[in-house]
Amino acid sequence: MAQQYKLHLRDIMLFWSSLNSSFYLSRFYYFCCMNKRIDDYIHKGRRQRLVEIIKLKGIKDVNVLNAIGKIPRHLFIEEYLEHRAYEDEALPIGASQTISQPYTVAFQTQLLEISFMDKVLEVGTGSGYQACVLSEMGARVFSIERQKELYAHLVHFLPDLGYSNIRCFYGDGYKGLPTYGPFDAIIITAGAPEIPTDLLTQLKLGGRLVCPVGDKKLQKMIRIIRRSDAEFETETFGDFLFVPLLKGIN
Numbered sequence: 001m002a003q004q005y006k007l008h009l010r011d012i013m014l015f016w017s018s019l020n021s022s023f024y025l026s027r028f029y030y031f032c033c034m035n036k037r038i039d040d041y042i043h044k045g046r047r048q049r050l051v052e053i054i055k056l057k058g059i060k061d062v063n064v065l066n067a068i069g070k071i072p073r074h075l076f077i078e079e080y081l082e083h084r085a086y087e088d089e090a091l092p093i094g095a096s097q098t099i100s101q102p103y104t105v106a107f108q109t110q111l112l113e114i115s116f117m118d119k120v121l122e123v124g125t126g127s128g129y130q131a132c133v134l135s136e137m138g139a140r141v142f143s144i145e146r147q148k149e150l151y152a153h154l155v156h157f158l159p160d161l162g163y164s165n166i167r168c169f170y171g172d173g174y175k176g177l178p179t180y181g182p183f184d185a186i187i188i189t190a191g192a193p194e195i196p197t198d199l200l201t202q203l204k205l206g207g208r209l210v211c212p213v214g215d216k217k218l219q220k221m222i223r224i225i226r227r228s229d230a231e232f233e234t235e236t237f238g239d240f241l242f243v244p245l246l247k248g249i250n
């Protein structure tokens with residue numbers, strides 16, 4: 001009888017100590033999560049649903065869909081908006097700018113027809129999300145941002161997320177990056193009143209430039225393909241709404 005009681009007491013003690021240790025473990029986990037935002041199965045599930053939505057809207061490029069399915073979009077926006085990260089919507093990112101709607105990101109990227117190791121210039125790094133999509137597709141990404149506040153965040157944020165191969169520049173994207181060109185593809189992620197001509201000269205032969213062109217209220221998506229030194233073929237796609245492409249730096 002006494003032996004049975006002793007065993008019982010030991011079980012209680014073991015149970016109690018395991019409770020305590022899991023309490024401390026959970027406190028430790030909570031402490032880590034407080035300082036570092038995570039990407040868990042709920043985010044992954046929401047992301048897969050977002051991929052399905054984009055697919056239904058007509059995006060066919062499997063590499064684009066895979067990249068969107070992989071990148072934790074909720075980490076590119078502020079925590080108070082995290083619950084909206086996997087809606088197909090543009091969201092604010094600070095400095096009065098936005099992270100583009102996922103469908104728009106997918107649409108522009110699909111038009112770029114990216115191949116592995118393509119050299120790609122992005123104008124308007126913003127949150128860095130579009131740059132990561134391109135990087136996931138195997139492109140060598142060069143990206144320019146004119147807002148110092150956003151650029152200062154990006155130079156730490158992207159390497160921390162594992163994208164140290166994306167090269168970020170602080171400057172006016174209207175001028176492009178002549179010393180790093182020519183590029184296989186150029187993407188402009190802000191609405192331009194007209195195509196920046198300096199960028200056309202930085203396209204390789206056969207290179208694609210994708211840019212929303214129009215006034216502040218509405219832009220048409222334009223793709224230009226360089227056919228020869230002086231010959232550029234222009235195609236027009238649907239209507240979109242972007243924040244404006246501005247001159248100079250801020």
Ligand code: SAH
Pocket residue numbers: 097098099100123124125126127128129130131144145146147150171172173174189190243244245246247248
């Ligand atoms: N590609 C971004 C979308 C950002 S919104 C993303 O994935 O989040 C457009 C961005 O273009 C803004 O950050 C804005 O500051 C930037 N921008 C506007 N005009 C610019 C210019 N001339 N050069 C570089 N960046 C510019």
